[in-house]
Amino acid sequence: MTEKILRVDMDSGDVSFEDVPDEYDAYAGRALTSNVIADEVDPQCHPLGPNNKLVFSSGLITGTSAPSTGRLSVGAKSPLTGGIKESNVGTDFSQALKKLQIRGIVVEGQSDEYKLLKIDKDGVDLVSAEEWSGVGLYQAFEDLNSEFGDVSVCGVGIAAEISGFNSGIAFNDPEGMSTRYAGRGGLGAVMASRGLKYIVVDDADAPGVEIEDRELFKKGRKKVVDGLQEHDVTKPDGALPNYGTSVLINIVNEVGALPINNFSEGQSEKAEKVSGEKKAEEIEKRGGVNPHTCSPGCIIRCSEVWTKEDGSDPVGVLEYESVWALGPNCGIYDLDIIGELNRKCNDLGMDTIETGATLAVAMDGGLIDFGDGEAALELLEEVKENTALGKLIVNGAKFTGDALGVTRIPVVKGQAMPAYDPRAVKGIGITYATSTMGADHTAGYSICQEVLGVGGKRDPLEIENKTDLSREMQATTAAIDSVGHCLFTAFALLDIDEALEGVIEEVNGVLGTDMTVEDIPEYGMDVLKTEREFNKAAGMTKQNDRIPEFMREEKLPPHNEVFDVSDEQLDSVHN
Amino acid sequence: MTEKILRVDMDSGDVSFEDVPDEYDAYAGRALTSNVIADEVDPQCHPLGPNNKLVFSSGLITGTSAPSTGRLSVGAKSPLTGGIKESNVGTDFSQALKKLQIRGIVVEGQSDEYKLLKIDKDGVDLVSAEEWSGVGLYQAFEDLNSEFGDVSVCGVGIAAEISGFNSGIAFNDPEGMSTRYAGRGGLGAVMASRGLKYIVVDDADAPGVEIEDRELFKKGRKKVVDGLQEHDVTKPDGALPNYGTSVLINIVNEVGALPINNFSEGQSEKAEKVSGEKKAEEIEKRGGVNPHTCSPGCIIRCSEVWTKEDGSDPVGVLEYESVWALGPNCGIYDLDIIGELNRKCNDLGMDTIETGATLAVAMDGGLIDFGDGEAALELLEEVKENTALGKLIVNGAKFTGDALGVTRIPVVKGQAMPAYDPRAVKGIGITYATSTMGADHTAGYSICQEVLGVGGKRDPLEIENKTDLSREMQATTAAIDSVGHCLFTAFALLDIDEALEGVIEEVNGVLGTDMTVEDIPEYGMDVLKTEREFNKAAGMTKQNDRIPEFMREEKLPPHNEVFDVSDEQLDSVHN
Structure with missing residues (x-):
């Protein structure tokens, strides 16, 4: 195999390329990050102490011409959940690494000074990054592009x-x-605590991804492209390119599962004001960009560029989860305020879902009022100023809720829930509870079946067979996160058998393997088992696979349902 | 049985007396609080939510003339550890309850308004306590005594x-x-979250504790009194009455186990400045009180009343653990500053051990400097003002350390370690790790054997057989905490067989039972098992029975030892 693993020792400053171990041959993306963490990191280590490691890996077929594969996994022991973490991102960074034939980067040790890792076809350098520390990320990224081309x-x-x-x-x-x-x-804190501040990758004249069987790969690629262009959700004039992921605002609100005011209600008549339709209309008026991709080669194009009213100061994409978290969940129904909150998150380096949940918990605890966007913006300013209040907010919803004595904290394993209330969509609640990652919609997105009718239609309020659904989706997702296709390809893959076959042919084409569609669940399940073993050794038990007490007691309007999936049912997902 | 359990429903305001269930006949103190919590509280409930309960219970023989038995247990699910908690206190409150033939109080539900529970021979009242809220406890206690006699x-x-x-x-x-x-x-937050602010007990004309066999009781009582008066540690002119518990400062410093500057060293030449000997000398000069008791009938008298230099503004007792926590562990070697820090803890209602650990962690994180007593006092003022910084500090060492990015946090199960570094005294480290309570010296005080040579002398640095020692001490302690004798009677009980016989005779005399000395470990072990089952159901595993990573990696001067008891050895304590 030509692909290597780059190991960076922040203690000594040494960098070295290693062969991919034989047993990792078919591992990339999440399969690689989770296996490296499980094999090399003491599950009981302090996540910000000397013994944690940070692993980057693009997907197996990332860097090729396969559509919508600009995905990268980042893994470590998480300071938020205390368990293993894979966090997934769409960016051309993923493709640049793969084109340089780097399957993964393992960062270990700790440097006292902030460093920048520079990677190009000629090699790897670790240089001081002190001059780009303490500044906002929009500015820093601009400066780094000026500096490094x-x-x-x-x-x-x-x-x-x-x-x-x-x-x-x-x-x-x-x-x-x-x-x-x-x-x-x-994972940002894990990276910073290694002393690593930035990585820049220049893929000029990179050799590119080696493909063992080009014909097979091309055959598979075509099937995937056809599937994506055919499926209602992903096709060129479909919902995602037209309205971005925020197309879900109206849909999820309609089914009564859009969490309002820190998960107090499931529906608001004001939601339409921040819908994907409204956003697309505004972007067109303002001269932003829509549709837009997160990385080259994506044919779904669910991204966009949001701007201020006069078209200035681009924020970037406003995802559905971000709009909901910083909007309706905080009682805020103004896209411009949501945009500015999102800008601050991007600039400070904070997760929008966790930030929105934190602000909503702070509102529930009386620190600021629901709906007060200016106060929310000021709280994020406190993070920037590193005040004591900022230290609460920057540590997330549970930390802030604990500080304020709030008992209604919507987290699992310490991580805030995304934009679907588990009381109104039981299957996604099962995923939140039982995922290795903490509450995470992308870990097993049963919203496909429960809300969108993709992959078969299921009643969101029904419990029966939802544990099976969640398990299947979790396993499939772990596999997709390893292959490198964007999770949104799943809309097509779930409904169109040829497209799913195409994925396997892409992978076999690249690796020269002979996997089948039937191997996908087992591949994903192996990743989940590795992650669960790590979490168990870190001290997690079935009690960590639970939805918070308040959701079992407080009924959610308009359906007036509690989360009533039993502990036994939850435990059956992984047993 | 004449003794009753008082149940207080804060939702409805109803109070009622219940018979002690047959299976609780021999349970009081910790045995009662832990069994009620295990039987009635959902281990997965939010500790500050509606489903936790708070239980008070005096010891089995508390309220009688048995010496040094003015002890009370308070139990609940702990917001600090997430597990079961028994916190033990010496006060005449324990005796007043028992004289009114109240074996325990169970507080459940939540009131929106702060209430005061008033108990006397005529009955029980729940009245508004709003007027005594938001004020310091010294003042409130004075006011309550004026109000209620x-x-x-x-x-x-x-x-x-x-x-x-x-x-x-x-x-x-x-x-x-x-x-x-x-x-x-x-547990303060558990009480406040029930809406219960104060309990006042008037034992005027109380019937007193019923004693089944007065002769047997008196016989046993005499043996215990004789033992306490004979043993070197507890005798009238012994170390405890002369110097208070701070007699340990010089002793523990001498063996290199006194944690200095957030557990960075085990010895300081400045420690003598805050020793028990020095404190006793000052109290005599200033006109404080020494020796002194925490409650009537104590013949050990390890307490005292510390004052300002001119003899004014009494603080109360400065325990060894408090002096160490607020002193050497923070690099502070000034008894007057330590006294003022202790006063603030008493006034705000904070645990001195956790507070000292929090301040030291804040110093380690650079928030204030080691040794800066004025800055430490100001941090506690932030708690009083309920600022964001105060919200960090009031949540303890782990919370503060997490906020500051400190990875050297000396806690087990979230609770701060007391005044003995586990790297220099291995047995107490085993107790810290494996106690149901989080890091707690009183849960199995192997310092007796390892430092004081009471109950046999053991080398503090040796590991062999220390797991057995810790287990035995943990079981015996659970029994003592149920009987109601102060833990300090154990100095005599470990060395003098007749005194231990005397305890059993006291208990049999009161209850009319026929227990033997041999029953003590099993009684205590049953309590521990109940507590461990609760903790397991709350989500704890053997990974919660661990000493923090930094103590396994950083050597502690002067012995330059790490904590090297293996995971297997730790797990053997309770398996």
Whole structure:
């Protein structure tokens, strides 16, 4: 195999390329990051102490011409959950690494001084990054592009510098802005605590990904492209390119599962004001960009560039989860305020979901009022100023809730829930509870079946067979996160058998293997088992696979349902 | 049985007396609180939510003339550890309850308004306590004594009102001051979150404890008195009455186990400045009180009343653990500053051990400097003012350390370690790690054997057989905490067989039972098993029975030892 693993020792400053071990041959993306963490990191180590490691890996077929594969996994022991973490991002950084034939980067040890890792076809350098520390990431990314030319950039911001449990790792979008995020689980703080501030990758004259069987690969690729262009959700004039992921605002609100005011209600008549339709209309008026990709070669194009009213100061994408978290969940129904909150998250290096949940918990605790966007913006300013209040906010929803004596904290394994209330969509609640990652919609997105009717239609309020659904989706997702296709390809893959076959042919084409569609669940399940073993050794038990007490007691309007999946049912997902 | 359990429903305001269930016949103190919590509280509930309960219970023979038995257990699910908690205090409040033939109080539900529970021979009242909220506890206790006459008082302070994980429950000392504490584990916040602010007990004309066999009781009592008066540690002119518990400062410093500057060293030549000998000398000069008791009938008299230099403004007792925590562990070697820090803890309702550990972690994180007593006092003022910084500090060492990115946090199960470094005294480290309570010296005080040579002399640095020692001490302690004798009687009980016989005769005399000395370990082990089952159901595993990573890696001067008891050895304690 031509691909190598780059190991960076921050203690000594040594960098070295290693062969990919035989047993990792078919591992990339999440399969690689989770296996390296499981094999090399003491599950009981302090996530910000000397013994944690940070692993980057693009997907198996990332860097090829396969559509919508500009994905990268970042893994470590998470300071937010205390367990293993894979955080996934769409960015050309993923492709640049693979074109340089780097399957993964393992960062270990700790440097006292902030460093920048520079990678190009000629080699690897570790240089001082002190001059780009303590500044906002929009500016830093711009400066790094000026300094290093047309490079892919990854970096951590002020939130990570102050060791926030809610600090993500930012990656560049096509405009070079710090808007693409491996946001969840506090991996930014893991990177900063290694002393690593930025990575820049220049893939000029890179050799590219070696493909063992080009014909097979091309055959598979065509099937995937056809599937994506045919499926209602992903086709060129479909919902995602037209409205971005925020198309879900109206849909999820309609089914009564859009969490309002810190998960107090499931529906608001004001939601339409921040819908994807409204956003697309505004972007057109303002002269932003829509549709837009997170990385080259994506044919779904769910991204966009949001701007201020006069078209200035581009923010980047406003994802559905971000709009909901910083909007309706905080009682805020103004896209411009949501945009500015999102800008601050991107600039400080914070996950928008965790940030929105934190602000909403702070509102529930009376620190500021629901709906007060200016006060929310000021709280994020406190993070920037590293005040004591900022130290609360930067550590996430649970930390802030604990500080304020709030008992309604919507987290699992310490990580905030995304934009679907588990009381109104039981299957996604099962995923939140039982995922190795903490509450995470992308870990097993049963919203496909429960809300969108993709992959078969299921009643969101029904419990029966939802544990099976969640398990299947979790396993499939772990596999997709390893292959490198964007999770949104799943809309097509779930409904169109040829497209799924195409994925396997792409992989077999690249690797020269002979996997089948039937191997996918087992491949994914192996990844999940590895992750669960790590979490168990870190001290997690079935009691960590639970939805918070308040959701079992408080009924959610309009359906007036509690989360009533039994402990036994939850435990059946992985047993 | 004449003794009853008082149940207080804070939702409805109903109070009722219940018979002690048959299976609880021999349970009081810790055995009662832990069994009620295990039987009635969902281990997965939020500790500050509606489903936790708070249980008070005096020891089996508390309220009789048995010496040094003015002890009370308080139990709940702890917000600090997430597990079961029994916090133990010496105060006449314990005796007043028992004289009124109340074996325990179970507080459940939540009131929106702060209430005061008033108990006397005529009955029980729940009245508004709003007028005594938001004020310091010294003042509140004084006011309550003015209002209700000569009563025993228990209450929670500002730290509990703001739901601090480091909030204790204060009880009166003989002067009526808020200086006796069920301090550990954040039980103050559990009480405040029930809406219960104070309990006052008037035992005037109380019927007293019924004693089944007075002759047997008197016989046993005499043996215990003789033992206490004979043993070197507890005798009238012994170390404890002369110097208080701070006699340990010089002793533990000498063996290199006194944690200095957030557990960075085990010895300081400055320690002598805050020794028990020095303190006793100062108290005599100033006109404080020494020796002194925490409650009537104590013949050990390890307490004292510390004052300002001119003899004014009594603080109350300065325990060894408090002096160490607020002193050497923070690089502070000035008894007057330590006294003022202790006063603030008593006034706000904070545990001194957790507070000292928090300040030291804050110093380690660069928030203030080691040795800066004025800055430490100001940090506690932030708690009083309920600032964002105060919200960090009031939640304890782990919370503060996490906020500051400190990885050297000396906690087990979230609770700060007391005044013996586990790297220099291995047996107490085994107790810290494996106790159901989090790091707690009183849970299995192997310092007796390892440092003081009581109950046999063991080398503190040796590991062999220390797991057995810790297990035995943990079981015996659980029994003593149920009987109601002060843990310090154990010095005599470990060395003098007749005294131990005397305890069993006291118990049999009171209850009319026929227990033997041989039953003690099993009685205690049953309590531990109940507690461990609760913790397991709350989500704890053997990974919670561990000493922090930094103590396994950083050598502690002067012995330059790490904590090297293996995981297998730790797991053998309870398996």
